[in-house]
Amino acid sequence: MNVAIVNGRIVDPASAHDAQGGLYIANGRIAGIGRAPEGFRADRTLEARGAVVAPGLVDLCARLREPGSEGALKVEMRAALAGGVTGVVCPPDTDPPLDEPGLVRMLRQRSREAAGARTYPLGALTVQLKGEVLAEIQTLAETGCVAFMQTRSLPHDNGSLLQAMRYARTFNLPLWLRPVEDTLAGSGVAAAGPVAGRLGLPSIPVVAETVALHTIFELQRATGARVHVCRLSSAAGVELVRRAKAEGLPVTADVAIHHVHLIDVDIGYFDPNFRLDPPLRSQRDREAIVAGLADGTIDAICSDHAPLSLEEKLLPFGEAEPGATALETLLPLTLKWATENRIALPAALAKVTSRAAEILGEDTGRLALGAKADVVVFDPEAHWRVTPENLRSAGKCTPYAGYELQGRARFTLVGGDVRHEAE
Amino acid sequence: MASNPQLNRHGELHHLLSIDGLPRPVVERILTTADSFINIAEREVKNVPLLRGKSVFNLFFENSTRTRTTFEIAARRLSADVFNLDITRSSTAKGESLLDTIDNLTAMQADMFVVRHATSGAPYLIARHASESAPHVHVINAGDGRHAHPTQGLLDMYTIRHYKKDFSNLTVAIVGDILHSRVARSDIHALTTLGVPDVRAVGPLTLLPAGLEQMGVRVFTKLDEGIRGADVIIMLRLQNERMRGALLPSAQEYFAHYGLTPERLAHAKPGAIVMHPGPMNRGVEIDSRVADGSAAVILPQVTFGIAVRMAVMSIVASSARMQ
Numbered sequence: 126m127n128v129a130i131v132n133g134r135i136v137d138p139a140s141a142h143d144a145q146g147g148l149y150i151a152n153g154r155i156a157g158i159g160r161a162p163e164g165f166r167a168d169r170t171l172e173a174r175g176a177v178v179a180p181g182l183v184d185l186c187a188r189l190r191e192p193g194s195e196g197a198l199k200v201e202m203r204a205a206l207a208g209g210v211t212g213v214v215c216p217p218d219t220d221p222p223l224d225e226p227g228l229v230r231m232l233r234q235r236s237r238e239a240a241g242a243r244t245y246p247l248g249a250l251t252v253q254l255k256g257e258v259l260a261e262i263q264t265l266a267e268t269g270c271v272a273f274m275q276t277r278s279l280p281h282d283n284g285s286l287l288q289a290m291r292y293a294r295t296f297n298l299p300l301w302l303r304p305v306e307d308t309l310a311g312s313g314v315a316a317a318g319p320v321a322g323r324l325g326l327p328s329i330p331v332v333a334e335t336v337a338l339h340t341i342f343e344l345q346r347a348t349g350a351r352v353h354v355c356r357l358s359s360a361a362g363v364e365l366v367r368r369a370k371a372e373g374l375p376v377t378a379d380v381a382i383h384h385v386h387l388i389d390v391d392i393g394y395f396d397p398n399f400r401l402d403p404p405l406r407s408q409r410d411r412e413a414i415v416a417g418l419a420d421g422t423i424d425a426i427c428s429d430h431a432p433l434s435l436e437e438k439l440l441p442f443g444e445a446e447p448g449a450t451a452l453e454t455l456l457p458l459t460l461k462w463a464t465e466n467r468i469a470l471p472a473a474l475a476k477v478t479s480r481a482a483e484i485l486g487e488d489t490g491r492l493a494l495g496a497k498a499d500v501v502v503f504d505p506e507a508h509w510r511v512t513p514e515n516l517r518s519a520g521k522c523t524p525y526a527g528y529e530l531q532g533r534a535r536f537t538l539v540g541g542d543v544r545h546e547a548e
Numbered sequence: 549m550a551s552n553p554q555l556n557r558h559g560e561l562h563h564l565l566s567i568d569g570l571p572r573p574v575v576e577r578i579l580t581t582a583d584s585f586i587n588i589a590e591r592e593v594k595n596v597p598l599l600r601g602k603s604v605f606n607l608f609f610e611n612s613t614r615t616r617t618t619f620e621i622a623a624r625r626l627s628a629d630v631f632n633l634d635i636t637r638s639s640t641a642k643g644e645s646l647l648d649t650i651d652n653l654t655a656m657q658a659d660m661f662v663v664r665h666a667t668s669g670a671p672y673l674i675a676r677h678a679s680e681s682a683p684h685v686h687v688i689n690a691g692d693g694r695h696a697h698p699t700q701g702l703l704d705m706y707t708i709r710h711y712k713k714d715f716s717n718l719t720v721a722i723v724g725d726i727l728h729s730r731v732a733r734s735d736i737h738a739l740t741t742l743g744v745p746d747v748r749a750v751g752p753l754t755l756l757p758a759g760l761e762q763m764g765v766r767v768f769t770k771l772d773e774g775i776r777g778a779d780v781i782i783m784l785r786l787q788n789e790r791m792r793g794a795l796l797p798s799a800q801e802y803f804a805h806y807g808l809t810p811e812r813l814a815h816a817k818p819g820a821i822v823m824h825p826g827p828m829n830r831g832v833e834i835d836s837r838v839a840d841g842s843a844a845v846i847l848p849q850v851t852f853g854i855a856v857r858m859a860v861m862s863i864v865a866s867s868a869r870m871q
Contacts, residue, residue, distance in 0.1 A: 325696065436645065440645075441669050442667070
């Protein structure tokens with residue numbers, strides 16, 4: 126099927142292309158940018174007047190609860206598409222964890238059936254994510270895992286991490302690591318600082334992040350392993366990544382969109398919607414994250430989507446599950462960050478498209494001739510209110526509840542297939 | 549940020565959740581109201597009918613017979629019907645959620661919940677929920693995690709005012725495990741709200757939380773320096789489980805450096821008073837000679853506590869509904 130998207134502003138972050146025109150899709154791939162290829166006949170024409178035509182978003186972390194919750198993936202895929210997300214990296218902290226090929230195959234199968242966004246499973250680095258025994262990562266890679274992650278924190282045992290890096294290096298597989306030293310994070314639920322002090326919340330000090338980063342980088346120096354650092358939260362952490370990159374270590378980093386906008390003060394009177402992992406830190410930390418995004422220290426922004434139920438969330442702050450529904454707010458909040466910091470649209474979108482795809486090593490996240498036609502057409506000015514009814518995700522808990530946001534997908538295409546149309 | 553969840557739209561105290569954020573006149577009114585209840589305790593008939601026909605539920609998700617008893621006495625002296633629920637053993641053990649429990653009790657025509665919970669902020673969740681589903685219901689925080697124990701803070705202020713009359717030129721030192729202490733946080737907010745110019749926290753660095761300076765507190769790690777010239781010394785209880793471990797090596801070493809002895813007390817201002825929220829660990833944070841000495845006002849604190857809790861209950865009960 127041939128699709129023409131006409132009269133839009135075509136923005137391709139990878140090539141810095143930003144011009145009015147049409148985008149032409151044939152056989153699921155991009156066949157023309159700006160003008161139609163010769164003899165092109167559209168089976169379907171999508172009107173993009175007033176809208177931006179960009180690569181579909183590649184979200185480096187969204188939980189679809191598959192395996193774990195029957196039917197959840199389908200619902201979350203609707204949310205992804207409504208959010209303009211065409212590629213979803215699924216972390217392995219499922220129930221059970223993604224530590225064997227059968228589970229990964231099942232996830233990919235369910236994902237194909239759902240006809241939603243593309244899924245990129247992350248395999249568990251260790252069996253049951255316990256941080257002890259290595260999972261069969263090469264076998265998992267052959268099944269379709271794009272990288273291997275230890276969720277929550279680094280393995281408890283540095284020896285295990287060293288060997289995991291050596292083993293991954295053998296097959297040139299990237300590791301995705303949360304820079305959290307568990308013995309320092311303890312049972313903390315908020316960032317150490319005046320807010321946690323005042324509210325009497327058990328806290329996580331910045332050193333939990335910096336010690337973990339020092340460990341990661343030192344072991345990288347010893348092994349040469351490729352590492353993607355997931356969910357930075359502190360100014361000191363951003364600075365360590367900046368120096369590691371300057372040194373030439375093979376490292377990339379992301380941040381959750383929450384930490385671009387929110388700080389610990391926003392917890393207010395124990396609002397469990399602001400219970401996140403990593404915890405929200407200070408205004409100074411937030412500013413350092415914004416600066417790290419601007420100078421390229423932080424490569425990508427992810428949603429860190431977690432579709433938690435009210436039962437999991439409507440609890441005293443420290444007992445609430447950390448996380449928030451975020452697939453549908455990733456695009457508008459990325460635009461908000463760009464507007465507030467005067468960042469040009471292509472550079473802003475790169476953080477959720479081309480750079481994210483590069484980290485994955487996937488040929489998506491760009492509008493190039495011959496590339497997969499994963500595309501979002503969005504209205505950058507469209508206002509909408511974050512309410513339970515307006516969210517397609519099963520998760521309704523978000524720190525942005527009641528917010529008026531700007532920017533919403535009009536059409537979302539995966540492989541040239543129009544999978545979402547705004548009502 | 550959300551508006552102060554303790555006050556209704558007329559600015560009246562509807563719930564008592566924390567002293568943090570309470571306007572000074574509200575705190576002063578509680579202390580003044582408590583004055584009127586002090587005398588009642590000395591009468592033949594100790595009851596007044598202010599809460600007649602009202603149902604007060606003591607919801608203790610964490611055990612504390614002492615605190616529960618003082619709230620119970622206060623409510624009974626106000627002629628309320630009091631129901632004690634030991635939640636640790638009943639509904640939540642069966643998997644019922646916190647808010648389901650609240651809904652159930654609200655359906656039993658509860659008027660006031662006195663809540664003790666091990667998790668910081670739990671009474672806020674209950675109050676927010678009640679404000680939506682049962683706007684007439686009042687929530688009083690009887691201690692939540694490390695966060696707040698506002699009635700203890702208020703009774704401490706009552707005690708200080710009783711002995712020192714004026715807050716405006718006092719030096720008050722709070723000594724011990726500030727990090728884990730809801731009493732310390734409530735005292736700090738109450739003292740700064742009432743205009744105490746010199747509020748100090750004294751303890752080893754393992755027991756001092758971040759951000760004390762932002763709360764208007766001067767931090768000391770040496771006891772002698774911390775209590776030098778103090779008018780009031782508030783000693784905190786050291787929990788048994790913290791006496792040996794990563795935070796402190798032993799109760800003996802703690803006593804050697806932070807235990808209040810008569811010799812140490814000599815550094816304070818002559819006439820200084822010594823307070824303690826109880827129960828005391830004699831020989832750990834406080835020497836018996838101090839606990840039983842003339843500077844100690846620990847038992848009057850308990851007596852004043854009843855009057856202060858009566859004041860809080862009668863004030864919140866007289867406020868307009870939340871919406």
